[in-house]
Amino acid sequence: MAKITCGLGTSHIPLLGHIIDKGDSGDEKWAPIFDGYQFTKKWIREQKPDVVVLVYNDHATAFDMKVIPTFAIGCGEEYHPADEGYGARPVPTVKGAPKLAWHITESLIKQGFDMTIVNEMDVDHGLTVPLSMVFGEVEEWPCQVIPLAVNTVVYPAPTGDRCLALGKAIRAAVEQFPEDLNVQVWGTGGMSHQLLGERAGLINQEWDLAFLDDLKSDYEKLGAISQVEYIRESGTEGSEMVMWLIMRGALNHEVNEIHRHYHVPVSNTALGHLIYENVDKKGE
Amino acid sequence: MNNNNKPYSDIPGTTVFDGDMARIGFHLNQFCMSLMQESNRTAFKQNERAYLDKWPMTEAQKKAVIARDFSQLIALGGNIYYLVKISSSDGLSVAAAVSTMTNLSVDEYIDMMRRGGRSPEGNRYVVSNTSEEKQ
Numbered sequence: 334m335a336k337i338t339c340g341l342g343t344s345h346i347p348l349l350g351h352i353i354d355k356g357d358s359g360d361e362k363w364a365p366i367f368d369g370y371q372f373t374k375k376w377i378r379e380q381k382p383d384v385v386v387l388v389y390n391d392h393a394t395a396f397d398m399k400v401i402p403t404f405a406i407g408c409g410e411e412y413h414p415a416d417e418g419y420g421a422r423p424v425p426t427v428k429g430a431p432k433l434a435w436h437i438t439e440s441l442i443k444q445g446f447d448m449t450i451v452n453e454m455d456v457d458h459g460l461t462v463p464l465s466m467v468f469g470e471v472e473e474w475p476c477q478v479i480p481l482a483v484n485t486v487v488y489p490a491p492t493g494d495r496c497l498a499l500g501k502a503i504r505a506a507v508e509q510f511p512e513d514l515n516v517q518v519w520g521t522g523g524m525s526h527q528l529l530g531e532r533a534g535l536i537n538q539e540w541d542l543a544f545l546d547d548l549k550s551d552y553e554k555l556g557a558i559s560q561v562e563y564i565r566e567s568g569t570e571g572s573e574m575v576m577w578l579i580m581r582g583a584l585n586h587e588v589n590e591i592h593r594h595y596h597v598p599v600s601n602t603a604l605g606h607l608i609y610e611n612v613d614k615k616g617e
Numbered sequence: 618m619n620n621n622n623k624p625y626s627d628i629p630g631t632t633v634f635d636g637d638m639a640r641i642g643f644h645l646n647q648f649c650m651s652l653m654q655e656s657n658r659t660a661f662k663q664n665e666r667a668y669l670d671k672w673p674m675t676e677a678q679k680k681a682v683i684a685r686d687f688s689q690l691i692a693l694g695g696n697i698y699y700l701v702k703i704s705s706s707d708g709l710s711v712a713a714a715v716s717t718m719t720n721l722s723v724d725e726y727i728d729m730m731r732r733g734g735r736s737p738e739g740n741r742y743v744v745s746n747t748s749e750e751k752q
Contacts, residue, residue, distance in 0.1 A: 347711070393698040397650040398643055418653055418705035486698055488635040525734075529697045530688075531630030533715045534726060536734025561624045565741050569631060598730040600712050 335433065335510035337503075337518055339380060340580040340588070341373075342548070343466055343606040345389060345521040346599045347458040350422055353465050369594025369606060370466050376592065376608065377467050383514040384430045384477045386437075386503060386583070388576045389459035389521045390485040392417070395451075402449035403491050404499065406441070407480035408434040415455035424461050430477035433510055437479065440506030446499055456480055463521045466606075485522065485573045493556040496575045500582020507583075520580030524595075526602035527568030535568040536603050542595065544574060545605060549590050552581045570602075587612040627743045634696045642694020648672045648682070649699035658706045688718045 349366070352358050358367050394415045396402065412427040441448050460480055468475060481503075484490060491499075500518065507516050524541040527533050547555050556578060563572035588609040596604045625633045632638065639646075648669065651657045661668040669679040681689040682703065690700055697715075704714035716726030729735060 393646070393650060393696070393702070394653075398639065398646045398699075416653060416655075418658075418702045486634065486696065487639055488633050527631070527735075528711065528715050529691050530632055530718055531720065532628075532735065532740055533630075533719050534729055534735040535737060535740060536730075537737045538733065540737070559624075561628075564625055564631065564633060565628050566737060569633065597733055600710070601715055601730060603734070 335384075335507045335512055335514040335516055337507050337516045337583055338382070338611055339517045340584045340609040340611075341463075341467065341517060341519045341607070342577045342580055343463050343519065343521055344523055344599070344602060344604040345459045345462040346602050346604060347417075347462065348600040349466060350458050350462045353470065354422055354424075366596055366599055366604060369596060369604075372592050373467050373606070373608065374469050380517070381515065382476045382517040384433055384479060384516045386479045386481055386507075386516065386518045387460055387463065387521065388481045388483060388519060388579045389456075389463070390573060390576065391454075391482045392457050392459055393486065394457035395454035396482070396484075401484050401487050402451075402482065403484045404446065405449040405451050405480075405482040406434060406438050407451050407454065407478075407482070408438060409452045409454070412454060412456045412460075412478075412480060414461050415457045417457050421455075422458070422461055422465075424465060425471065425473050427456055427460065427464070427474060427478050427480070430479050433477075433507075433512075433514065433516075434479045436510050437503060437506040440509065441499070441502050444502045444505065446502055451480075451482070454480075459521060463519055467519075481579070483576050483579070485570075485576070489560055490572050490575055492560075493558050493575050493578050496578040497552065497556045497582035500579040500584075503579070504583045518580045518583040520577035522573030522576045523567075523571060524574065524603040524605040525567035525571045528570055528601055530569075532568075534601060535571075536597055537567045537571070538595075538597060538603065540566045540571075541603050541605055545593060545595065545607060548577065548581055548607070549588060549609070552578065555581075581609075584609055585611040585613075629740055629743045632691050638694045638696070640694070642678075642696065644672050644674045645678045645682075645690065645693060645695050646699040648674060649695070649702045652702045652706050661706070685717075687714060691718065 525537045527535040592608040594606040
């Protein structure tokens, strides 16, 4: 049977992609950012996930103002890196996992999550930057990816509680899939940042670090945070953190935090990253 | 810079991109979206006004695009992820575009970010005397 083994959270700041694509990620100047992913790059080579369910938000790329799905799941064979206005990132095409994705979709809808199904779309930095940060510069991505796009661009984003519940439903769906697959769920975006208005540049380190602390065991508490509170405390784009709650919801109640990295700033944004491994317990 | 009578209307210097903003900004944002295509970027740069006139935008929105007045564009329903498509086609970084909405120069803004960003202290509520105590 398929199994969710690990969860990973990371910011998906576009500057990280620009640095990597220019070949500058080894530059000493950026070491405080990239050093925090060295552990991750080794770890992922040992873990060898078959499939990553990658939770991200589309930034006016595949979805414009015509259609704005709250939760959309990619069931396609492949996804091309998008031209976001300065040419597509020179990274490999993302291979989908259509059979598992359709299984998850059917299960989610039956569990009460009315997913939007996407068979063809380009993927922007929200999805490709996390892949680059974790796998580095590769000829091919070493796993299949199921994109799960969450609307965090137009208010309101889905609630934290709903995101936790979606994570739990994804886990239930994956565990019913008959093939032996090592599946990871990644939550991306955040942490605190605000890209508009006179308050632009807001960073709340205290808030971010408390979020990272609470995510391990007190995640139910995080589910109750309203979008208004996220905006007030961590900036208009800080509410992207609900996507990490989908990842958390997909894991066991008990997890080990095996890695954490936090750095301010990356352009306008606070960068956060952590890895959880499920603690196996009978009955869970 | 406010969404009146909303639960977020008391957050200073912040416009939440909600249904009201999305409604008034629809054509502005779809114009921005068109700049994802190289041929459209070229046509826009050749004659900005003529290109804008193909879109059913308000005169104020068109003028704000030509002036690259991001604060005004946000107030007129623009969404930052759409608006940066204008600044990207100008070859500007997101930070450079974002900084124009603050009272800082680009260099001052980048320096503020290097020093840890803008503190939330005093920036949570429009009237920040008693309300801050809630925290």
